Amino acid sequence: MPEMTISFLGTGSGTSTNSAHTAIVYDCDDGTRLLVDASSGNSVARAGFELGIPVESIDTVLLSHHHFDHMSGLVYVQQARAQARPDAPPLDVYLTEECLKWTNQLCSCNPSIGEANQDGVTNVAGRQVVRWHVVEPGQEISLGPTTTAVCFPADHIASAVGWRVDSDGMGVVFSADTRFNPELIKASQGARLLIHEAFRTDEEKEHAAGRGHSTSGDAGRSADQAGVGELILTHLDTGFSREPQPLIDDAKKHFSGPIRAVRDLDQVDISSP
Numbered sequence: 116m117p118e119m120t121i122s123f124l125g126t127g128s129g130t131s132t133n134s135a136h137t138a139i140v141y142d143c144d145d146g147t148r149l150l151v152d153a154s155s156g157n158s159v160a161r162a163g164f165e166l167g168i169p170v171e172s173i174d175t176v177l178l179s180h181h182h183f184d185h186m187s188g189l190v191y192v193q194q195a196r197a198q199a200r201p202d203a204p205p206l207d208v209y210l211t212e213e214c215l216k217w218t219n220q221l222c223s224c225n226p227s228i229g230e231a232n233q234d235g236v237t238n239v240a241g242r243q244v245v246r247w248h249v250v251e252p253g254q255e256i257s258l259g260p261t262t263t264a265v266c267f268p269a270d271h272i273a274s275a276v277g278w279r280v281d282s283d284g285m286g287v288v289f290s291a292d293t294r295f296n297p298e299l300i301k302a303s304q305g306a307r308l309l310i311h312e313a314f315r316t317d318e319e320k321e322h323a324a325g326r327g328h329s330t331s332g333d334a335g336r337s338a339d340q341a342g343v344g345e346l347i348l349t350h351l352d353t354g355f356s357r358e359p360q361p362l363i364d365d366a367k368k369h370f371s372g373p374i375r376a377v378r379d380l381d382q383v384d385i386s387s388p
Contacts, residue, residue: 117261117283118144118386121310123377124162125154128314128328128352129184134379135161136184137350139289139310140168143282147259150176151278151289153188160195165380171199175258177266178210179291180275181217189218190225193236197244205235205246209256209264212249213274252276252298267302269293271327279306285387288343292350294324295333303341308385311337312350313376316365331362335369344388348376 120142127134138154140163141147150173153159160170170192178186193206210218215233222231222245229237236245250256255265261283266276269291277291279302286306290299293312303309314328323330329337331348338346348362355362359376366374377383 116386117285118384119282119285119287121287121308121383121385122166122168123349123379123381123383124166124168125158126349126351126377126379126381127356128350129182130352131356132353134351134353134356136188138162138188139349140173141280141282141287143259143262143280145260145262145282147262147282148172148175149258149262149264149280150192151280152177152179152185152291153192155184155187157188157191157195159188159192162380166382169199170195171203174204174207176206176208177264177278177280178208178214178218179269179277179289180211180272181214182272182292185292186214186218187221190222193222193245194225194227197238205243207246207248209248209250209266211251211266211274211276215247215249265302268296268298270296270298277302279303285385287385288341290329290334290337292327293329294327295329295336300337300341303337303343306341306343307387308345308347309334309338309341309343310347310349313348313355313362313366314350314352315355316361331365332369335366335374338366338370338372343372345373345385346370346375347383348374351376
């Protein structure tokens with residue numbers, strides 16, 4: 116029976132003041148470890164340390180888009196990893212062409228970086244420390260013996276994507292930042308778990324959509340229409356991360372399966388039914 120442990124290193128929205136920004140680790144039972152989004156600052160290293168996930172154990176990153184709260188921590192991940200494992204192979208980062216443009220600019224601001232280009236990043240000694248993999252929606256990539264991933268368009272900013280990861284036939288979908296998104300529903304069909312952002316309840320639907328985000332009601336509708344086994348709410352704004360029950364209640368109006376809202380350092384174990 117396939118199993119996966121999902122560790123939430125950061126669960127806050129971009130304006131959250133009491134939670135770290137988005138970063139999730141998937142530990143698949145074929146030994147594949149994935150970092151999905153890289154938060155900001157040193158959040159990945161700090162939360163990873165608390166959960167026994169050292170930053171140097173991360174070799175593969177999936178990025179959803181180039182907003183600072185999802186990718187600006189990548190520089191720290193690379194630097195801390197390189198310090199702990201000087202001979203490690205390059206960090207493999209999967210991202211869209213537009214996201215690559217912005218991450219290269221971010222990396223170029225680091226004085227330890229020699230060059231950032233279309234292929235990857237080298238340090239000042241000329242050694243490659245990051246390897247970019249530009250992906251297109253619908254393109255399946257192999258990440259482990261039984262683990263694959265495919266991205267799909269998100270409705271947030273240009274080139275933003277969500278990710279579906281399948282390991283030994285068990286699917287986990289991350290919505291990324293998005294408004295209500297038919298592409299997500301299509302990509303989530305039959306998934307074991309949907310991890311979906313929930314910026315507001317349906318009472319503030321227009322406000323959420325105006326910011327390029329979803330409500331918890333949107334998350335519930337998506338989970339129901341996709342027929343997923345379970346729904347997790349994340350990317351919570353400050354008030355809701357303190358008291359998420361209104362989000363859960365909102366999602367329950369549309370989805371009858373298990374629903375939970377996560378906080379930083381939460382870990383979830385899932386397996387096939």
